[in-house]
Amino acid sequence: MTRQRAAVSEALDRLDDFRSAQQIHDVMRQGGDTIGLATVYRTLQALADHGDVDVLRTEDGESHYRRCERDEHHHHLVCRGCGRTIEIDGPTVESWANTVGAAHGFTGIEHTIELFGTCADCAAAAAARAGD
């Protein structure tokens, strides 16, 4: 464990939503940390491999990282407006994925499931903006 890895881990604890490696690097620099961008990339990937952070591929192909509350397998409901993220588990979809995979003779099924929408706050803000 190095000073830099500990710093990335702490930064992730402070941040709530999914952030790109570059955003995390910026935040750390702003907070006084001395760390290189390459190290942030490497550390985040290592954390992701170990399952310590979750990765979300954004619509434009960037990888965003987030330390999640629960360690168990789960999915995400992300607000398109503010990025607020809610952790979701769906026992039904888990078994559905395996069942439908097996039905077609596939083994070693993995799945990618993410939900996107507009949260109540952002919807209210949009309505206020339209109504003034």
Next chain:
Amino acid sequence: MTRQRAAVSEALDRLDDFRSAQQIHDVMRQGGDTIGLATVYRTLQALADHGDVDVLRTEDGESHYRRCERDEHHHHLVCRGCGRTIEIDGPTVESWANTVGAAHGFTGIEHTIELFGTCADCAAAAAARAGD
């Protein structure tokens, strides 16, 4: 409708699995078509916007395109070995996505669902390779 767009559409008809824009461009060139890479990118994106082709973001961030049999909303079960793709519909997951989104006050729910696995042929090939 231009000669190039028609050619891309025909190429997509001939190809079965998800291919990248560059792979499609290569195949077309090999087949004697004269077309620029930028045009292939533009055409594929336009087709994707119109819902005429499906897009799959691969693990390394590339966009792969495929003309699907059915026009209606559906998802994919993709073999990690050979790329064979099966179209899936899951009424349960569709309603699940909307329900869980609404339960958290989210509106305008969209979802990303993809299944990956090893098809029976690829599993058999792997077993034969291990057992010789």
Next chain:
DNA sequence: GGGCTAATTGATAATGAATGTCAAAACCGT
């Protein structure tokens, strides 16, 4: 602590998919 070796760091260069540029070519209604 001091020294030693292997792992890590980080400034920089390199990669590569995707997009922007813009003059030339193709399209289409007349």
Next chain:
DNA sequence: ACGGTTTTGACATTCATTATCAATTAGCCC
């Protein structure tokens, strides 16, 4: 065929991510 509009495509550019590799650091034994 003609002229205005759209499309094309070779090329340059962007930008996230990865590779490089000398300098630094961590971990460990004495």
